[in-house]
Amino acid sequence: MPRGPRTVKAPLPEKQQSGQSSRSRTSWWRASCLIPILILFVACLLAGTDQAASEGVHQTTINWTHGVLECLARCASLSPKSLKAVAALAEKSSTGPNSKNPWRLPRELCNASTRHCDVLHEAFCAALQCTVNASGSLGKWMPLTDAIKAPQPSAQATSALSTMFQAHEKCATRCASQDYLSVEISPGEHDSVILAAEKLTECGVVHLTGHAWPTRTLDMFRQQVSALASMSADEQSGLAMHLRANRTEFFLPFDAELAEAISNSTLTSVMQKYLQEPFALDYVSVLTAIAGISGSQELHSDVAFFPRMSLSAHTALQEITPNMGLTLFCPCSHTISRWHNKTTSHSVNSFPLDIGMAAAVRQASRAISKSIASPCVGVTYVPKGLAPGTLTIYDGAVLHAGLANSASTDRRVLNINFAAPPGYEVIRNYTSRCSNRVQVETAGWRAKCHFS
Numbered sequence: 001m002p003r004g005p006r007t008v009k010a011p012l013p014e015k016q017q018s019g020q021s022s023r024s025r026t027s028w029w030r031a032s033c034l035i036p037i038l039i040l041f042v043a044c045l046l047a048g049t050d051q052a053a054s055e056g057v058h059q060t061t062i063n064w065t066h067g068v069l070e071c072l073a074r075c076a077s078l079s080p081k082s083l084k085a086v087a088a089l090a091e092k093s094s095t096g097p098n099s100k101n102p103w104r105l106p107r108e109l110c111n112a113s114t115r116h117c118d119v120l121h122e123a124f125c126a127a128l129q130c131t132v133n134a135s136g137s138l139g140k141w142m143p144l145t146d147a148i149k150a151p152q153p154s155a156q157a158t159s160a161l162s163t164m165f166q167a168h169e170k171c172a173t174r175c176a177s178q179d180y181l182s183v184e185i186s187p188g189e190h191d192s193v194i195l196a197a198e199k200l201t202e203c204g205v206v207h208l209t210g211h212a213w214p215t216r217t218l219d220m221f222r223q224q225v226s227a228l229a230s231m232s233a234d235e236q237s238g239l240a241m242h243l244r245a246n247r248t249e250f251f252l253p254f255d256a257e258l259a260e261a262i263s264n265s266t267l268t269s270v271m272q273k274y275l276q277e278p279f280a281l282d283y284v285s286v287l288t289a290i291a292g293i294s295g296s297q298e299l300h301s302d303v304a305f306f307p308r309m310s311l312s313a314h315t316a317l318q319e320i321t322p323n324m325g326l327t328l329f330c331p332c333s334h335t336i337s338r339w340h341n342k343t344t345s346h347s348v349n350s351f352p353l354d355i356g357m358a359a360a361v362r363q364a365s366r367a368i369s370k371s372i373a374s375p376c377v378g379v380t381y382v383p384k385g386l387a388p389g390t391l392t393i394y395d396g397a398v399l400h401a402g403l404a405n406s407a408s409t410d411r412r413v414l415n416i417n418f419a420a421p422p423g424y425e426v427i428r429n430y431t432s433r434c435s436n437r438v439q440v441e442t443a444g445w446r447a448k449c450h451f452s
C-alpha cells in the first residue's frame with residue numbers, strides 16, 4: 001500500500017470499532033466529558049502538527065500498548081511450571097532443518113563474540129501470547145499447563161513495565177529529531193566520531209553531515225554510479241536485485257581504491273567505536289528508488305532481533321527531498337529497553353521484562369504499520385531532507401522503511417553494509433539470490449575489508 005511520508009491513516013481505536021463506546025450513557029454526561037477531551041484533542045493536534053512540520057515526525061495513533069504491556073505482565077506472573085512449558089515450546093519451535101530462530105544466534109557467531117546471543121526462552125512468552133494484529137488488538141491467550149487462562153498481572157511487573165516503556169518513549173521522542181541525530185564532521189576531528197557513535201548507540205541511527213567523506217571519495221562514488229548507469233541493460237541486470245516495493249539494488253563491482261577509502265574513513269571509525277569488536281565489510285551497493293514507481297515499504301528490520309550485527313551506511317549522492325522517498329525510522333527500536341547491555345543470565349523460571357518488551361514492541365510496530373503511517377512507539381522519524389554527501393548510518397535491527405518516490409527524479413543512495421562479528425556476512429548470505437557476478441564482486445570487497 002503506497003504510503004506518503006506525511007499522511008496518517010488511522011483506523012478507529014479497537015474499542016470504538018467493536019461498538020463498545022458508551023452508547024447507553026446520557027447526553028449531558030457525554031457533553032460534559034467531551035468538552036475537556038475536545039480541548040485536549042485540539043491542543044494535541046496543534047502540538048503534533050507543529051512537530052510534524054518541523055521535524056518530519058508523526059504521532060502514533062493506534063493504542064495497542066496497554067494490551068501488550070498487560071500481557072507481558074501476565075507472562076511475568078506465570079508459575080515456574082508454566083514458564084518451563086513455554087521454554088519447552090520455544091525449544092520445539094527452534095529445532096528442525098528449516099527453523100530460522102530470531103532469538104538464538106548460530107553457535108559459531110556466539111563463540112566469536114562476547115555478546116548476549118541466546119534469548120529464546122526469554123522472548124518466547126511475548127511472541128506466543130502478546131502479539132497484535134494490524135488494528136492493534138491482542139491475540140487470544142494460548143492455554144498453558146497451569147495457566148489455562150491468563151494469570152492476573154502482578155502490580156510489580158505492571159509498574160516495572162510501565163517505567164521501561166516510558167523510558168523507551170522518551171528515547172524515541174528525543175531521537176526523532178534531525179537536529180539531534182545530525183553530527184557535523186570536520187576533517188581530522190575525533191570528538192565528532194565519539195559523538196556519532198553515542199547517537200548511534202542511543203537512537204540506532206545517526207546522520208553524519210559536513211565532511212563525512214572527502215570530496216575525492218564522493219567523486220569516486222559518483223563515477224562508479226555513472227559507470228553502472230552506462231552499462232548495457234544485460235550487464236546491469238547481472239548486478240541487480242529487486243527489493244521491497246519496487247526498488248532495485250545494484251551491487252558495485254569491486255574497486256581497490258574505493259575499498260581503501262572506505263577502510264580509512266570516518267565511517268569506519270564510527271563503526272569501530274560503536275561495535276567495539278571486530279567486523280567486516282559485507283557488500284557495497286546502490287539503492288535506487290525509481291521516480292513514480294517505487295512505493296512505500298512496510299516497516300521492517302534487516303536482522304530479526306539482535307542489534308550490532310548488520311549495519312547500513314547510506315550516502316546521499318544527490319539532494320534528497322521529501323517526495324523522493326526518504327527512509328523512515330523508529331528511533332531506539334534496535335534495543336528497546338537496552339536489554340542487550342545487561343549481562344544477567346536468566347533461568348527458564350523467569351520472564352525478563354526487558355527482552356519480552358523488546359520482542360513484543362517490535363512485533364506490534366510491524367503489525368500496525370500495515371494500517372497506519374506512523375507505526376513507531378511514540379514518534380516516527382522521517383528526515384526533512386538530506387543534503388548531498390550526508391551519510392546516514394543505522395543498525396539493521398532498527399525498524400525502518402523506504403518511502404515512496406513520487407518525484408520525477410530517481411533517488412540513488414550508495415549503501416555500504418557491514419557485518420559483525422566477522423563471519424556473520426557468510427551466515428546471513430544476503431546476496432544468495434544474486435548472480436555469480438554479484439557473488440564474485442562481493443567476495444572482492446569482503447576480502448579487502450576486515451576491521452578489528
Ligand SMILES: O=C(O)CCC(=O)C(=O)O
Binds near residue numbers: 244
Ligand atoms: O530505500 C530505502 O530507503 C530503504 C531500503 C530498505 O530498507 C530495504 O530495501 O530493505
